[in-house]
Each structure stands twice: as C-alpha cells, then as structure tokens.
Amino acid sequence: MASASIQAYDIIKAEIISRRFRPGHRLVESDLTVLCDVSRTPVREALRRLVSEGLAEFSPNHGAQVADMAGEDLDALYELRTLIEGYAARRAATRITPAQIAELEMLADRMEELSAQQTVVPEEASANSRFHRIIIDAAKSSRLVSVSNLVVEAPLVLRTIEHYTPEERARSMQHHRELIAAFRARDSQWAEAVMISHIKAAFIAIGREVPNQKQV
Amino acid sequence: MASASIQAYDIIKAEIISRRFRPGHRLVESDLTVLCDVSRTPVREALRRLVSEGLAEFSPNHGAQVADMAGEDLDALYELRTLIEGYAARRAATRITPAQIAELEMLADRMEELSAQQTVVPEEASANSRFHRIIIDAAKSSRLVSVSNLVVEAPLVLRTIEHYTPEERARSMQHHRELIAAFRARDSQWAEAVMISHIKAAFIAIGREVPNQKQV
DNA sequence: CCCAAGCCTATCGTATACAATCATCTCTAA
C-alpha cells in the first residue's frame, strides 16, 4: 500500500485536476482526512506539496485553496511553458532512446484512435500527459523535471483538449507525429520548433475559454 | 516571531548554504529539533520544502540529506539556469520600475565597495542574490519566481563568487553595470545577452572547482 | 437602522506519543 501522504496527495490532486474541486474551493484539512481516510499530518504534507507545485494556494492561518488560474497571467504562464517545453524537446532530440520513441508512437496511435470519437475521454488526456512527460524525461536533466512540473501540471486544470475544435484536435495529432519524426531525425531545431507550435496552439484554445486574457 | 516551521526552514537552509552542513550530510529530524528549538512537525515541513527546492534529497523511510550537486549534471543545470535567467532579464527589461533600477544600482555600488577587499564577505554574496532576485521579480511572472528558485537557490551552495579570479570578479561587476544600462534602455535583447554572459562566466568558475564535469 | 466591539466557533499550528520500517550487528550452523 502506498504511504498515507502519497495516498492523500493522489486523491486530492485527482479531485483538483478533474475539477470536482473547483478553483477557489477551500481545502479544509479536517474534511480531507475523511475523504482520504488518513489523519491530518499526511493531509498537510500533501497540501504543502500541491502548493509547491502550483495546484493550490496558501494563506497563513487560513489554509489552502484550489489555485485559481483566472487570477494569474495566463500569457506569462504559457510563454514560460513554451520556453521550458521547447528546451526539453531540443535536448531530447539528441538524447531520446529508441524505446522512448516507440512509446511515443504507441501513445500517438492510441490518441488518434480515441480522437475518432466525439467526446473526449479521460484516457486521451492522460495519454497526452504521458507523451509530454516522456519528452521531459528524455531531455536527461533532473532539474528540468521539477521545473516542468511547475508549468505543466498546473495548466492541466484548464483541460485544454476538451476545448479543441475538430480542426485543432487534428492539428495536435499532427504535431505529435511531427515531433516523433524530428526525434527520429535527431534534429533539435526541428523538435523545438514543433513543440513551440504545439504549445502556442493550446494557448489559443485556452484563450477562447478564459476571457480577459491578452493574447500574444 | 516567525512561525516555527519558517524558523526551522531558515536555520537549516542557512546551514546548508554556508556549507556547515556538507553535501551528503544526513538531516536527522531529531537532531534538527534541538538545533532549531522546535518540535519534529515543523522540522519535517521545513525539510519537505528544502527537498522541493532542490537543496536536499529524500529517500522514503531514510529521511533527507543535503543535496550533492557533484552527482548532478552541472552542465545541464547551468544550461537551464541560463535559459531561465536570460528569459527573466528579457521580460524585466520592459517591465522594471525606476525604483527597482535604483535598488539594483545601490546593490552594484555596494558589491563594488566590498569587492575591493581581498576576502569575500557574506554580504557580497547576499547582495548578489538580491540583485538577481530583483530581476526575477521585475519580470512580473508569478510562476517564474518558483521556477527560478529551483535553479537559482540550489547552485548557491557552490558559492561561485568565492572561486572567481580577480579578473572574473571585475567582469562580474561589469555585467551588473551593463545589465542596469540595458534595463535603462528598456532593451530586452541586450539584457538577455548580458545575463547569458553573466551565467556562463559563473559556470566556468564552477567548472574549475568541481572536476569531471563537461564544459560547454 | 447602522455600526462597532467583543465573544465564539471553526480551523490551523505545534507538540508529542506511538507504530512501522530499515539497517546493522550478532549468533548460530553449515
């Protein structure tokens, strides 16, 4: 069995990502003890971790609440994400292993199958997360992993792919294929360029949903 | 009075930065309770935070120990730091306030005074940290603050400026002056270029001290 | 009727006790 604090972390994080806990929702420790079936100590550890990852906010003596990205500058966030993930793709291009490329391909296949359906199923979102995560890992930079968590995990609550038009969804699939091609060619510049396009496209979809954000 | 967990965090962090706790040193919770004069609970919170900031490492059921950068790829770390701080300088150039520029200037003055002495005093290091921190803040991107903590705080244990030759130290002062000039001119490209030079120069000094790291 | 002051409850912050785990050392047997 996973440790209590891990369990609490996973449960609370799932509630936030799934938007069952809406932005601004107060994360009261005693409530979470019954939800997670552990005591307050591991709940607190989970909360502190979620805060450090940007999924929750914290005020002293007032506890944590689900992060509200509406208050944040989404423009700046996506600029940073473009920088980080572009860099990750650049490094990954010359370091990724054949096994990792194979897994990317498998995930791309699976996402294309799923995207044939009308509705977006959770599996498609998780496959997409995994796709990006493999690239981060392939960049072989331990700090980059923690850094990217900060800019990649938090935007998950925005649930980008649910907002894609059919055309945008198809383009996203194309980006995945093209990234794989760039990795096969071990071409850093190409991989970075595609990744930047990929993130920029996601930002546009978000921009439609979250108003009063300046676009680039 | 600062809260117990903040107090513990500050004390332990100071021990690590000052290298009184050497890399690899085990951070035993019960020992730290007597050092910080608080109970284990806030000590644990402080440790988890230090781990999340990369100043300590953690193994389940075995506790934390001071992060050992020798095991890490310094090349990758500084590449990332160049990327992040360069970006910060770029953004800051068009957003920094006159008051912030004035403070940068004051810090540059102070550092030059101090660098006239032979030995490096702690104040010089802290002024340097503050200088960089102001630029991060001036970039006006909340995520960037957490991200930069991850790549800026950790390398502090390497104590770069202590390893500078007189020539390098003078060059570092020049970089500070030139950064201020670039900010005055509100020139993003210039600011980013100077910052990249500044970080690269620091990396060379580190490279001499920590062997078997590949240089760029 | 509105405002302010003080109490009061909800909630967090900290300490401490107990349980679980891991590493090491010892003792035994092949």
Added chain:
DNA sequence: TTAGAGATGATTGTATACGATAGGCTTGGG
C-alpha cells in the same frame, strides 16, 4: 570461516491532543 536468520536500535511515518489565531456572529449603543 562465512552465510544467513534473527534480534535490536535508530529513525521515520502517522495519529491525536492541545494551544493559537482569525473571521464571523451577536449584542449593545448611537
């Protein structure tokens, strides 16, 4: 002599109790 199993100690993981604090509600006065 050495490998393995068991015991033992040190240390972390978790639960819970108590104290501190902040924000809301009530009550009294203007």
